[in-house]
Amino acid sequence: MTAEFLPQFCTIVVVHLLAVASPGPDFAVVVKQSVTHGKTTALWTSLGVGTGILVHVLYSLLGIGVIISQSIIAFTVMKFAGAAYLIYIGWKALWTRPASSRFYAGIKKEAPTVGRAFWTGFLTNGLNPKATLFFLSLFTVVIAADTPLGIQAFYGIYMAFATALWFSGISVLFGNSRVRALFGRIGHWFERLMGGVLLLLGIKLIITSQK
DSSP states (O other): GGGGGGGHHHHHHHHHHHHHHSSSHHHHHHHHHHHHOHHHHHHHHHHHHHHHHHHHHHHHHHTTTHHHOOOOOOOOOOOOHHHHHHHHHHHHHTTTOOOOOHHHHHHOOTOOHHHHHHHHHHHHHHTOOOHHHHHHHIIIIOTTTTTTTHHHHHHHHHHHHHHHHHHHHHHHTTTTTHHHHHHHTTTHHHHHHHHHHHHHHHHHHHHTOOO
């Protein structure tokens, strides 16, 4: 990357940091995975979230994002798909049963497979319409139209890597054995809370889709 695009890249770094640090579906899912299943599962989920970023980058580079932004039907369908997935995982979390303190101290009971953990993070981000709006704005407002495709691809790869790194840090923090031990008695309530957050986010998406 040449010095010509350095100011643009710095702007992207700041905007992306503010976006990724804002609590949302990705944060709720990663924290839930960390507390419920531990650091390893959460790290794979974080990698899935970061990879999901590449979906938004790809259609933005191909110009499909412009079509989605101009098609009410296409964008509405995407919103409902994202909302349905959030409601699904939120509803499942609401019915979490109490577990023993040993579980939160380090025993991973019924932990999802690596593939399932990765897929959870990937779908959470890939189907997030807020991420769609963010990348549409980024690639149409912040990134100049004459920016070479290779440079734009570099921006996308950076954001995917930075996102995975950010949530990996969250995974390590909340997946720490001492932190998990604190949830020994109230862990199921915490998971239900995260489930409620995801459920409300999904319902909010449906409501806003009607406007």
